[in-house]
Amino acid sequence: MSAPKLPVTALGIAGALLLAASGCGSSTLSPKALSQESKSLKSLAAEGALLARDAEAGKSTRIFRRVHSEYLYKTASKSSTSLSTAKAAPGAAQELQKLTKLAGELSADLKHLGDASNEELPGLARDLENVAGKLE
Amino acid sequence: MSLKNVLAVALGILSAIGGFVDIGDLVFNTQAGATFGFQLLWVVVIGVVGIIVYSEMCGRVAAVAKRPVFDLVRERTGFGAGLATLVASQVVNLMTCAAEIGGVAICLQLLSGLPYRVLIPLAVAGLAVASWVLPFEWIERVFGYLGLCLLVFAVAAIKLHPDWGKVAHGFVPGSHSGGSLLVYLYFVVGLLGAAMTPYEVYFYSSGAVEDGWGPKELNLNKVTATIGYGLGGFLSFSLMIVAAVLFLPQGIDPQFLGTPALTAEHAFGKVGLLLALVGILFAVGGAAIETCFSGAYNTAQFFGWRWGKRERPAAASRFTLAWLVIFALAFLVVITGYDPVKLTEYSVIFSVVALPLTYLPILLIANDHTYMGSKTNGKLANVFGVVYFVVIIAIAIAAIPLMLVTHGGQG
Amino acid sequence: MSTPAEVDIALGILDHQLVDADGINCGKVDDLEVAGLDTDSPEIVEILVGGNAWRSRGLLGRIAGRLAGNAVHVPWSEVDSVSSVVKLKRPASELRLDEGDRRWSALVGKVPGA
Numbered sequence: 001m002s003a004p005k006l007p008v009t010a011l012g013i014a015g016a017l018l019l020a021a022s023g024c025g026s027s028t029l030s031p032k033a034l035s036q037e038s039k040s041l042k043s044l045a046a047e048g049a050l051l052a053r054d055a056e057a058g059k060s061t062r063i064f065r066r067v068h069s070e071y072l073y074k075t076a077s078k079s080s081t082s083l084s085t086a087k088a089a090p091g092a093a094q095e096l097q098k099l100t101k102l103a104g105e106l107s108a109d110l111k112h113l114g115d116a117s118n119e120e121l122p123g124l125a126r127d128l129e130n131v132a133g134k135l136e
Numbered sequence: 137m138s139l140k141n142v143l144a145v146a147l148g149i150l151s152a153i154g155g156f157v158d159i160g161d162l163v164f165n166t167q168a169g170a171t172f173g174f175q176l177l178w179v180v181v182i183g184v185v186g187i188i189v190y191s192e193m194c195g196r197v198a199a200v201a202k203r204p205v206f207d208l209v210r211e212r213t214g215f216g217a218g219l220a221t222l223v224a225s226q227v228v229n230l231m232t233c234a235a236e237i238g239g240v241a242i243c244l245q246l247l248s249g250l251p252y253r254v255l256i257p258l259a260v261a262g263l264a265v266a267s268w269v270l271p272f273e274w275i276e277r278v279f280g281y282l283g284l285c286l287l288v289f290a291v292a293a294i295k296l297h298p299d300w301g302k303v304a305h306g307f308v309p310g311s312h313s314g315g316s317l318l319v320y321l322y323f324v325v326g327l328l329g330a331a332m333t334p335y336e337v338y339f340y341s342s343g344a345v346e347d348g349w350g351p352k353e354l355n356l357n358k359v360t361a362t363i364g365y366g367l368g369g370f371l372s373f374s375l376m377i378v379a380a381v382l383f384l385p386q387g388i389d390p391q392f393l394g395t396p397a398l399t400a401e402h403a404f405g406k407v408g409l410l411l412a413l414v415g416i417l418f419a420v421g422g423a424a425i426e427t428c429f430s431g432a433y434n435t436a437q438f439f440g441w442r443w444g445k446r447e448r449p450a451a452a453s454r455f456t457l458a459w460l461v462i463f464a465l466a467f468l469v470v471i472t473g474y475d476p477v478k479l480t481e482y483s484v485i486f487s488v489v490a491l492p493l494t495y496l497p498i499l500l501i502a503n504d505h506t507y508m509g510s511k512t513n514g515k516l517a518n519v520f521g522v523v524y525f526v527v528i529i530a531i532a533i534a535a536i537p538l539m540l541v542t543h544g545g546q547g
Numbered sequence: 548m549s550t551p552a553e554v555d556i557a558l559g560i561l562d563h564q565l566v567d568a569d570g571i572n573c574g575k576v577d578d579l580e581v582a583g584l585d586t587d588s589p590e591i592v593e594i595l596v597g598g599n600a601w602r603s604r605g606l607l608g609r610i611a612g613r614l615a616g617n618a619v620h621v622p623w624s625e626v627d628s629v630s631s632v633v634k635l636k637r638p639a640s641e642l643r644l645d646e647g648d649r650r651w652s653a654l655v656g657k658v659p660g661a
Contacts, residue, residue: 036546039387039389040389042387043387043388043389043391046386046387046388047386047388047395047398049386050382050386050388050398050402051398054398054401054402054405057405058405058406059401059402059404059405059406059408059409060401060405060406060409061406061409061410063246063247063248063249064246064247064394064397064401064409064413066249067245067246067249067394068246068392068394068398071392071394072392075391132386132387201631203564203631207564210562210575211561211562211563211564211575214562215561215562215577215601215604215605215607215608216604216605216606216607216608218562219607219608219611220607268658268660269660439574439575439597440564440565440572440573440574440575440596441572441574441647441648442571442572442573442648443572448661449655449656449658449660449661450652450655450656450661451648451652452648453648453649453650453651453652453654453655453656454647454648454651456655456661457651457654457655506631507631
């Protein structure tokens, strides 16, 4: 290969590596990435549960509950969407399946938390605590 | 000391306490508590002492030289260095101002339920009107006193029964027991950056000149800076402690501005929640005004324009335009919808990188006899000033690498 | 005619604050025009304020100067005293040093309470 072509090839390889690293195209989640995702979902579930328990005890305001749970919901929903279209690295397929299912449940619960009636709150709180418990 | 003097000092201290916390402190202290429990409390102490040391210098410069510190940067360090300092501090300032305004809008949303996008222009308009209409001391007072609602976090910290032995251990420097070391160091940098923001000391200096400080106020300066910021530091401790008690065990990672408020809500119910939200609103709102004016002061002082809230807006027209333009630019940043909490994380880290450039002139000028006469730094001030400057350089170098390696503290 | 001491002072007052007869800020000493530097009796001719006075102040100054208009020339004879600030003998308006604020004053003045 003549000298001037080498830098171009090197650039091409570097570019391809960068693209791969940036996860362009459908994302493949490694066990580490799945663990991060699981932590993040657990955080949302636990925070939702805390809010739900406070609301159940009459400690929160309707407005705060609605607005804050919506922020939680939007983040959970984004995770849920990206998980459902992601591919698992070899050996992580079962974990990905479990997370996708839990993310879906979590999103639904958080959406419901926004305008749940007082009677529905204890059940919602329990659901969210369960989801949090299943995630690590 | 007459009763009137004592009252004046007390009021000054109160508004310093209420004005100490801004969105950077809120985000970093809460996240630090939720990630490392009490292990980073000692860092807050170091940050608070740092800002006391440099604020005292800035106040002294203002009282003795009768000019704010930034006004002297250009003549002391030259046109090129002065301009570089101005540009760097303006970029960081703008990010910070935008983050604070975003914070105000979120607080208003959590209180009113109105949509975030609608509240952004309302927040900017409200802050601009307050800045235009209120005299300087009133801005400090209103935002400072209402920021005192944040004391609910201090009371909540007690009510939530932390393990006080562990809390005490957290004040031992370098106490790190478990968790990623790199993430720990990231929080060390972030907490110091959040406590020692340059806009605060520049604003303090210009404010002292606006208030007409002279050599008689030198002791007032020492007292206000020390007690005011010192007690303000207790608010930072509180934020970290309540997060450690309520969030760490549950694995809650605070990503939203409403998350800290949950601690006050959990401890005291609706009253606690409302006090927390109002406190955050005014602390962050006050900071938005301070960052905006700090930018306008710095610009006007670099170019030698007329400046100050004392002047009629039309007389110091370029200064007035400067702060209006900064609010407008910050508004544009916020309206993009970029998450203010993430913006805060970046603004704190970038202000750490700019810290040496912004703090070095302060140290130089406070030691310069031509401006300070006999009131240059004593041995104590210089020892602290130099030690802190070394710390500042270290964290400035480490800041961005740590942010990248830990993905913004996520590990 | 300026004494060597005066010239030293002048070179030392670059970037210092200019203040008019009423004590009002009117810019910084952005540049100095000194005649006869290579002779025994250099003379400070004038102070340059604002605008393209920054052209001679390094790279950043050249960029800044290109964006600005013409500098205002203030004859050295207008200087009353030199301390940490440079005090002038007359009000800024008489020396055309207040044009910056005056230009924008009309716009800012439109807001009530200005």
